[in-house]
Amino acid sequence: MRCFHLLFVVVALLATAAADAKPVLRAVTDAPAGVASDSSDELYCDGWRLSVETGNAGPWSAIPSRCAGFVRAYMEGERYASDSAVAAADSLAFAAQALASGDGGARPAWVFDVDETLLSNSPYYAVNGWGSQEFNETSFDEWVDVAKAPALPSSLKLYKELQGLGIHIILLTGRSEFQRNATEVNLFFAGYHSWEKLILRQSPDIGKTAVQYKSERRAALEAEGFKILGNSGDQWSDLLGLPMATRSFKLPNPMYFIS
Template sequence: MALILITVMVILAAGPTWSSPSIIQMRPEKKTLLAADDLYCSSWRFTVETNDAGAWTRVPVRCVDFVKEYITGDLYASELEAVTTNAAEYARAIRISGDGRDAWVFDIDETLLSNVPYYAVNGFGSKIFDEPSFNEWVELAEAPAIAPGLRLYNELQELGFTIFLLTGRGEYQRHATERNLMYAGFSNWGKLILRGKSDEGTLASVFKSEKRKEIEDAGYIIHGSSGDQWSDLMGFAVARRSYKLPNPLYYIA
C-alpha cells in the first residue's frame, strides 16, 4: 500500500489536471501542453498542412511549444514515414520505360534535408525568417538527411527514375547545397535546379512550375513530386502524383 501511495503521489504531482475535459497529450519527460492549447494548435496545424491557412509568417505564440514538441517528437517522424510509404507504393507500381525519361522531382529543404537543427536554435518558427542567419546555416552544409526521404530517394533510383532536385535556394548556394547533399548521403541526382538571377522575385510556386514545365518539355514524364510546401507541388506542369510532407515551421508562397 505504501508503494501504491508513493506511486500515486508521483502521478498526482506529475500528471495533468484531472478535471480537464478535453484532450491532453501526456509525455512524461516533457512539458505538458494545456488541453486548450493542444486543441487550438492541432487545429492550426490542420489548416497549415491543408493550405487552408494561406500565407502565414510565423507560428502563433501559443503554439511554439506545440510545434517544438511535434517536430522533435514521434509524430513528425511517423508522418514523414507514412507519406514516404504512400509514395514508394505508388512508384513501385509504375512501369518504368528504361529510357531514363521517368522522373521524380524532389524539393530539398524539409523534404530531403532537415533544417530542424537551425530552427531549434532560432525559435522553432516563432520568429520572422532571417535570411542572413539561415544562409550561414546553409553554408555550413551540415543539415542531416530526412531519413525516409533518403530511403525513398535511393529506392527511386534503384527503380530507374531520373531524379530532379528543385529548390528555392539560390545558384550562389549551389556548392554548399551539393556538399550538404553528399554529406547527408544523397548522390547521383539527374539535375540540381536552383534559383538563378532571372528567377529572383518570382513566387516559388511559379518558379517551380516553370522549371517542371522545362523538364516536361525536355521529354520527361514527372510521375511524382515530393515537397513540404504546397508551392512545391501546385501551379502548372504538376506531377501525376504529389506528396505533401509536413512542415509547421514556415510557409513559402
C-alpha cells in the same frame, strides 16, 4: 388510432432526445469544462497544424506564439518522423504501381524539393524558435553555408528506392545559384548521390513566387522529355502550378510558409 398513438410516442421520444443532446461541434478556442488551458492549447495547435498542412491557413509569417512548444514537441518527437514515413511509403507504392502499369514513359522522373524534404533544418530552427520568429534570410544563409543539415531518414530511403526503380531524380530547390556548392556538399554529407539535375534559382528567377519558378522548371523538364511521375515537397508551392506531376506528395512542415 393505433398508428396515430405510435407516431405520438416516437415524436415524444425524439423531442426528449433533442432536449438532452449536447452540441457535437465546439470552437477550437473554447476550453471544455474541467480541461486545463494547456490542453486547450494542444487542441488548438493540433487543429492549426492541420489547417497549415491542408493549405487552409493561407499565407502566414510565424506560428502562433501559443504553439511554439507544440511545434517543438511535434518536430522532435515521433509524430513528425512517422508522418514523413507515411508520405514516403505512399510515394514508393505509387511509383512502383505506375512503372508496372507502363505510365512512366521513356524517362520517368521524380522531383524533390530540398529543405524540409530531403534535408532537415531542425538544428537551425531549434535555436530560432521553431518558426515562432519571422524568417531571417541572413542567418539562414549562414546555416546553409555550414552544410551540415541532416537527411530526413524516410526521404533518404525513398530517394534510394526510387533510384533502384530506375527513376531519374531531379532536385528543384528555392535556394539560389550562389548556394550550389554548399547545397551539393550538404547533400553528399547527408547521403544523397547521383541525382540527374540540381536546379537552383538563377538571376531571372529572383522575385518570382515559388509556384511560378517551380512550375516553369517542371515545364522545361517535360520539354526535355522527362515524364514527371512524382513531386515531393513540404510546401504547397512546391507542388502547385502547371504542369504538375502525375502525383504530388506533401510532407509535413508546421514551421514556415512559402508562397
